[in-house]
Amino acid sequence: MTSVHHHLDHATVLRYAAGDLDEAFSVVVASHLAMCPVCRRAVAAAEDVGGQLLEDDGEADLDPGLLDRVMAGLDDVETAEPTPAPRTDGEVPYPLQRFVGGELDAISWRPVAPGIKRHSIRLGGSSSLYLLNIGPGKAMPEHGHGGQEMTLILSGAYRDAIGRFGPGDIADLDVHVEHQPVVEPDEACICLVATEAPTRFKDVVSRLLQPIVRI
Amino acid sequence: MLAALAVTDVQPESRPLADAAEEHKAMMARIAEFGDRTAFKALFLHFGPRLKSFMMKSGASAAQAEDLVQDVMLTVWRKVHLYSADRGSVSGWIFTIARNLRIDRLRAGSSQPYEDLETIEIAGEEPSGEDVTLAGQRAERVAAALAGLPDEQREVIHMAFVEDIPQSAIAARLDLPLGTVKSRMRLAYSKLKVQLEGLQ
Numbered sequence: 001m002t003s004v005h006h007h008l009d010h011a012t013v014l015r016y017a018a019g020d021l022d023e024a025f026s027v028v029v030a031s032h033l034a035m036c037p038v039c040r041r042a043v044a045a046a047e048d049v050g051g052q053l054l055e056d057d058g059e060a061d062l063d064p065g066l067l068d069r070v071m072a073g074l075d076d077v078e079t080a081e082p083t084p085a086p087r088t089d090g091e092v093p094y095p096l097q098r099f100v101g102g103e104l105d106a107i108s109w110r111p112v113a114p115g116i117k118r119h120s121i122r123l124g125g126s127s128s129l130y131l132l133n134i135g136p137g138k139a140m141p142e143h144g145h146g147g148q149e150m151t152l153i154l155s156g157a158y159r160d161a162i163g164r165f166g167p168g169d170i171a172d173l174d175v176h177v178e179h180q181p182v183v184e185p186d187e188a189c190i191c192l193v194a195t196e197a198p199t200r201f202k203d204v205v206s207r208l209l210q211p212i213v214r215i
Numbered sequence: 216m217l218a219a220l221a222v223t224d225v226q227p228e229s230r231p232l233a234d235a236a237e238e239h240k241a242m243m244a245r246i247a248e249f250g251d252r253t254a255f256k257a258l259f260l261h262f263g264p265r266l267k268s269f270m271m272k273s274g275a276s277a278a279q280a281e282d283l284v285q286d287v288m289l290t291v292w293r294k295v296h297l298y299s300a301d302r303g304s305v306s307g308w309i310f311t312i313a314r315n316l317r318i319d320r321l322r323a324g325s326s327q328p329y330e331d332l333e334t335i336e337i338a339g340e341e342p343s344g345e346d347v348t349l350a351g352q353r354a355e356r357v358a359a360a361l362a363g364l365p366d367e368q369r370e371v372i373h374m375a376f377v378e379d380i381p382q383s384a385i386a387a388r389l390d391l392p393l394g395t396v397k398s399r400m401r402l403a404y405s406k407l408k409v410q411l412e413g414l415q
């Protein structure tokens with residue numbers, strides 16, 4: 001397993017453990033967790049906190065019939081056995097496999113700018129989830145701003161002001177961090193992205209125009 | 216609300232807390248091994264009222280909360296073989312079942328990513344290296360760590376975990392910038408982590 005250098009923000013660890021992320025962000029976080037034992041332990045600790053709050057926070061009287069209904073219901077419940085291990089050695093983390101299958105090579109891409117391709121994953125909820133495939137040496141496109149965004153590297157790598165992001169690394173950054181990532185020269189970078197607001201791509205031209213637009 | 220939250224006097228209570236955590240693990244083992252309904256009933260009597268309170272604080276009506284209690288406890292029975300004592304406390308595990316149902320039913324979201332992750336964790340079965348006898352200590356430590364948080368940090372943890380309030384709504388309710396809520400969460404987590412680290 002590749003070693004991971006960039007992890008989840010601890011505020012995100014708590015939100016995930018509490019169940020406060022929508023599906024797009026949960027998929028990205030769960031995919032990082034599938035690749036990162038460090039953050040898995042962090043989430044487990046946060047879930048123990050949840051358990052302790054459940055333990056201590058209060059009790060409400062139950063309908064006297066509820067116990068009997070539950071006990072009677074046990075007969076209809078088939079107990080689950082551990083399932084055989086799914087494939088987890090490839091480049092597609094297991095929580096993402098239900099959406100795109102097990103092979104990055106088999107994904108269909110739509111070009112969105114020179115050297116940049118995108119594969120959208122449709123989910124309920126207002127956040128977007130998609131894969132980006134960015135050619136060697138290309139700058140990552142800027143996403144529309146106004147909300148949180150998270151980027152998980154699946155293959156290849158990019159560098160930005162913060163450092164190098166390779167497979168398993170997650171950029172879980174605060175909204176207004178300008179980091180201007182550039183893909184390393186030898187290989188395309190494929191990453192999984194969740195954004196809170198609908199994403200608007202700003203291609204190279206519109207980025208050049210930005211100073212003018214701002215006036 | 217904070218008064219109800221404060222887990223004061225953890226010290227004198229710490230033995231019973233640790234004993235209860237051990238007992239819950241023993242009950243799970245009996246349910247897994249023998250389908251022991253007496254053990255399951257005891258677990259229900261302990262967690263049922265807590266789960267109902269938890270669900271009502273998350274915004275469920277009393278009737279809806281009882282439906283959810285029923286589903287959580289039937290899931291405990293169904294998944295008992297998937298619980299592994301060396302990965303964490305029974306209360307933590309039951310919390311995750313309750314949280315997942317809360318996502319699916321109260322938030323109309325999807326707990327599928329959590330279920331997928333559970334599938335590979337179980338298949339991977341990394342032993343935590345935690346001595347089972349430390350489990351009770353762990354419960355004490357978590358309780359003590361929570362009790363030791365400053366009120367303003369415990370408040371955001373409580374709102375997120377128990378009241379199921381989205382982070383942005385916590386900020387609105389407390390009339391704070393989102394960044395302040397996030398930094399309170401980070402500070403709370405780092406204090407909790409220090410307490411738990413020795414056991415991980």
Ligand SMILES: [Zn+2]
Nearest residue numbers: 007008036039
């Ligand atoms: Zn990590």
